[in-house]
Amino acid sequence: MGALGLVAAFGHVSARRDDRMLITPAIDLARATEDTLLEIPLDASALPANAPGEAWIHLAVYQARPDVHAVARAIPESAFAAGAVVSRSIPPLHGQGAMLGEAVPVHDDARLMRSAEIAERAARTLGDADALVLRGNGAVTTGGSPGHAVARMWLLDTTCRLHLAARQAGAIRALTAEEITAWRAAAPPLLDRLWAHLRRPDGA
Template identity: 55%
Template sequence: MDGADVGADVATAGRVLAALGLVTAFGHVSARDDGHLLITPAAPLAGVGDGDLIRVPLDATTLPPGAPGESWLHLSVYARRPDVHAIARGQPPAAFAAAAATRSLRPLHGQACWAGRAIPVHDDARLLRDRALADAAADTLGEHAALLLRGNGAAATAEHPGLAVTRLWLLSAACQAWLSATASGPVRSLTDTEIDAWQAVERDLLPRLWYHLRETSETNEGGPT
């Protein structure tokens, strides 16, 4: 991935998340940074810059002013998952419907495998604005790459903020595909062998998809700056 400037990467990812329509007035992107997380503020993401980011200690017991209330989810996931370096949190419209209709979403198309072999649904629609609720959601996430939150959107993890946004976009597409397929009758999920084959090329192709989403957002919106 490009760049070593964590703040710039988080801000760019936030603006792309907004341009993709995966957030409204609510949603956030974060990344680990030297014993802290850098997270987008409790504000619309379309105009966020790296100077607007909030720095939160990973061992925080209270949130600093300006931090989203659901920063607790980010803190809980980072505490459990040393492999996770970035998180994107949004409200893809299709996620609300899919999470109300299933307890686990299995991919129906190849690229959806890059969001995970199966996406668990956290069966609690309350906002994750305290440590206990956030811990419960992080437990549901477990070792998965992404999470559907019944009545409350979705979250995705990755090694880089852009890849977390890309996974959230893939999760949105996976939800849309699942809803369309189930409306037509029984669905045929990908087999374990097929999922393995797609996940084998994820490291090469997921960054390529992020670059596409970023460039498309810049072209359509006048450019995340």
């Protein structure tokens, strides 16, 4: 995510592992390795040393969504901009954007997710979507694997930028319910291909 410009000094990725999660520590993601990963119980009442302070949002999503097996937390600038002008949700304007959900909800609270209570509220706003814009605080995406969660973060950045551009151009024409359903049904292999592309060092 660092190479893609989705995080700077802050950002983390996690994966569900039975009743625990593995999460990158509170360091630059480029320095995170398998040996630095932290393991935290999903019902933790406190975070271990060196855990990201916002690990609470990962825990809250896993507790609320048994179908989610990975979470990415990033700060794309486009999410800051879209969250500042959209009050409720961002509809998909292109097929790949539908892989984020029927719409991307916007959580109207710019505070850091540094408590279980604040994180649980954000998880409720996420609902059954696969992406969430945190007004003034970046974004969260989910997936069946860390690669899918990161691919969705890239798609969220694209979706936010397209939405902002379309608002400036005129009336927005969002995808229909049938189009969204069709794209979501096709999502798993497409996310695999996108992740394989994004993780290549040359980006080609």
